[in-house]
Amino acid sequence: MITFIPLTGFLGAGKTTTMTATALALQETGRKVAVITNDQGVELVDTKLVRSKLGSVAEVTGGCFCCKFEDLVEAVVALVDSDGVDVVIAEAVGSCTDLQATVVRPLRQYYGDSMVVAPLTTVVDPLRHLAFERAAQRAEPESDLSYLFRQQLTEADVIAVNKLDTIPAPRAETLLKDLAAQYPNATVVGYSATTGAGLEDLTDAWQAPATNQDVQLDIDYDRYAAAEAQLAWMNQELDLTSAVAGTGFDATAWAGTVLAGLSRWAQDDNAVIGHAKLTVELPDGDFAKLSCTQAGADPTCDRAAAAHAAAGRAVVNARVACEPEALDQAVTAAVKAADDSHQVVSSATAPVSFKPSYPRPVHRLAPAGA
Numbered sequence: 204m205i206t207f208i209p210l211t212g213f214l215g216a217g218k219t220t221t222m223t224a225t226a227l228a229l230q231e232t233g234r235k236v237a238v239i240t241n242d243q244g245v246e247l248v249d250t251k252l253v254r255s256k257l258g259s260v261a262e263v264t265g266g267c268f269c270c271k272f273e274d275l276v277e278a279v280v281a282l283v284d285s286d287g288v289d290v291v292i293a294e295a296v297g298s299c300t301d302l303q304a305t306v307v308r309p310l311r312q313y314y315g316d317s318m319v320v321a322p323l324t325t326v327v328d329p330l331r332h333l334a335f336e337r338a339a340q341r342a343e344p345e346s347d348l349s350y351l352f353r354q355q356l357t358e359a360d361v362i363a364v365n366k367l368d369t370i371p372a373p374r375a376e377t378l379l380k381d382l383a384a385q386y387p388n389a390t391v392v393g394y395s396a397t398t399g400a401g402l403e404d405l406t407d408a409w410q411a412p413a414t415n416q417d418v419q420l421d422i423d424y425d426r427y428a429a430a431e432a433q434l435a436w437m438n439q440e441l442d443l444t445s446a447v448a449g450t451g452f453d454a455t456a457w458a459g460t461v462l463a464g465l466s467r468w469a470q471d472d473n474a475v476i477g478h479a480k481l482t483v484e485l486p487d488g489d490f491a492k493l494s495c496t497q498a499g500a501d502p503t504c505d506r507a508a509a510a511h512a513a514a515g516r517a518v519v520n521a522r523v524a525c526e527p528e529a530l531d532q533a534v535t536a537a538v539k540a541a542d543d544s545h546q547v548v549s550s551a552t553a554p555v556s557f558k559p560s561y562p563r564p565v566h567r568l569a570p571a572g573a
């Protein structure tokens with residue numbers, strides 16, 4: 204029997220970080236753990252980061268788990284066959300929802316004899332939650348993105364409030380209490396995937412029975428699709444060469460300047476950043492990885508390159524609520540500014556922003572007895 208742990212949650216909530224931290228913790232207890240990343244595009248920053256920490260990693264690309272259900276099953280089977288794993292943690296695309304009906308229930312129904320599906324876990328960034336709450340308090344009409352975020356919470360068996368290191372403890376306590384009152388069918392846990400505080404509460408919650416498995420979202424797929432379609436989705440690769448002979452360039456600083464430029468542009472244009480992330484891989488295999496999950500915020504550095512290098516290969520994954528052309532232009536401008544200030548010559552693949560297509564799940568099952 205393998206255990207499948209499904210993670211969902213809005214863009215940038217910390218799913219990949221949670222997946223990696225819990226996989227390492229479960230490995231410590233003797234389990235053989237693999238993870239699966241998932242995205243609408245190909246060339247995933249997430250996969251690169253996780254591979255640097257874990258041996259067994261697979262990805263499902265070109266669509267979310269619900270629309271690529273068979274690819275998900277194939278990925279699980281391949282990991283079990285090739286690596287002999289007994290736990291698979293899988294991260295859904297951050298703009299995806301309705302997973303109880305389209306992924307969890309079909310897995311239990313069709314593969315229940317070989318797989319135990321753990322409680323569906325929605326990872327939450329407290330600051331993102333606060334931003335949506337503030338809009339609601341101002342009595343603004345609910346945005347489609349906020350609607351999507353709320354569906355992700357409504358269907359959770361476990362609400363995993365991450366990044367508790369970023370807010371004061373009393374505020375964290377209130378948030379956890381409020382969420383528990385608002386979503387009584389869910390178990391609410393608080394933790395920080397980067398510090399590891401509270402992580403055990405999360406892995407303990409995965410051992411308990413699913414408490415919200417009979418939920419069927421009363422979801423408006425047109426509105427869900429509209430929320431996804433508000434996001435421009437960009438994956439781009441760039442070859443970087445230092446313009447200065449001898450010294451090389453600082454890949455971490457270059458990446459930081461790109462993301463800082465994007466962050467400022469998004470703030471000026473009032474564009475919500477879901478998640479903008481970037482890796483720069485160096486010829487010796489070392490790499491830098493930075494992220495930005497909020498317009499106007501400074502980028503965070505998840506991994507710095509150890510030394511300067513003469514060349515590198517960058518991958519940008521940006522999900523921003525704007526038109527694809529605007530995101531293409533913004534990334535191009537941010538790259539140019541970074542090239543200029545770090546004396547780098549970059550050549551990029553053509554800009555490739557797109558909008559996710561209408562979600563069309565392969566399965567959508569009602570709860571037993573409904």
Ligand SMILES: Nc1nc2c(ncn2[C@@H]2O[C@H](COP(=O)(O)OP(=O)(O)OP(=O)(O)O)[C@@H](O)[C@H]2O)c(=O)[nH]1
Pocket residue numbers: 212213214215216217218219220221249294296297365366367368369394395396397398478493494495496503505
């Ligand atoms: N301070 C802090 N930052 C965190 C924590 N967990 C994740 N982050 C940061 O948040 C950013 C996004 O984290 P990811 O794990 O990539 O988020 P994600 O949900 O997988 O993002 P997408 O796959 O793009 O939807 C990264 O810079 C992480 O380092 C945390 O517990 N505390």
Ligand SMILES: [Mg+2]
Pocket residue numbers: 218219220249294
């Ligand atoms: Mg991720």
